Amino acid sequence: MTLWYLARAAGVVAMIMFTLSASLGILTSGSRNPERRFWLQYVHRSAAATGLVLLVAHVIAVIADAYVDISPTVLVWPFASGYRPFGMVVGVLALYGMVLAAVVGAARGRLAQSEAFTKRWRKLHIAASAGWLLSIGHALLSGTDRGTPWMLAITIGCLAAVAAAGVYRARSQAERASTPLNLARVGRTR
Template sequence: MTSETLWYANRATGAVTLLLFTAVVLLGIAVRLRTRLPGLPRFGTITLHRTLSLSATAFLALHIAAATVDTYVNITLTDAIVPFLSDYQPFWLGLGTVAFDLLLAVLITSLLRARLGHRTWRTLHWLAYASWPIALAHGIGIGTDTGTDWMTWLTIACVTTVLAAFTIRVTQAARESRRTPTTLLRTGVSP
């Protein structure tokens, strides 16, 4: 495989990974809000979130593989796992590594969810909220397509949808925290 092919593969998998993880974040918020997607039962949203998470992780693995196999820039597997060590753009690549490490923690704890307990798993799952914007900053800082019209609009669309969903989630959490046990009992909802 030529270096040019790997460069295009790295760019493409980076963009697809951004789209997929944006969808994963949106689906995660939908699951938490107990939202049903049209045409799917409630458990369908959860299943889609899990399946898309694994697909996004596979594209991320391809993205990392393309970056480490490409000889044009020297990025080692260690650089992909240990942040801020790379000789090539250590800060921006390091952000990608931090996002990857956070995502690994979410993935591993999700696989061990039954053994960890729901509360521990849920606390660690919050790392996904940190991983997404760090990965986004990585892409903006190191991406060779940053500034092109298509990537600018893709980034704006991803940020806008995640911010809108996150705002809805925070608004709902604030409403729920204002409810008192008395209010909940009056409405027939158990605390």
């Protein structure tokens, strides 16, 4: 039972950490204040790193738990899982997206001098968004607690947090674009 509890807890808290990271990532890219942007990026990266550690703990605990009978091969071929195969495919794709985003994020500073990498960084980093959304799907499809009110509340809360961050950023950008100073700049460039 200990591994089962560990797997569940690590998976749920990883999803929450990735939600925090996604929300802050959305807010960071819309921030113009350098000090605020620095702290948002710091917490964004810290939440993502914490989420990755918990994701590794989740995967190890699930594989080590004899009750669900999931082998390590599920990480390469998730269709072969005897336990909710579609949910496992979604979870493995989420894992791939998160790991790709982590590798790209870690390499960003080292490769920032490359103009080609800088142009492609955002496109590659979108894997984190896909991974986050797939992790929500994995929780809804594979989690043993997926139908409980508390898990549904956490999942809906995660979706609402990212949606709220997106709405806030969109409104902030619309307000910035419609300020008289920005309108004057637009008029000068024409």
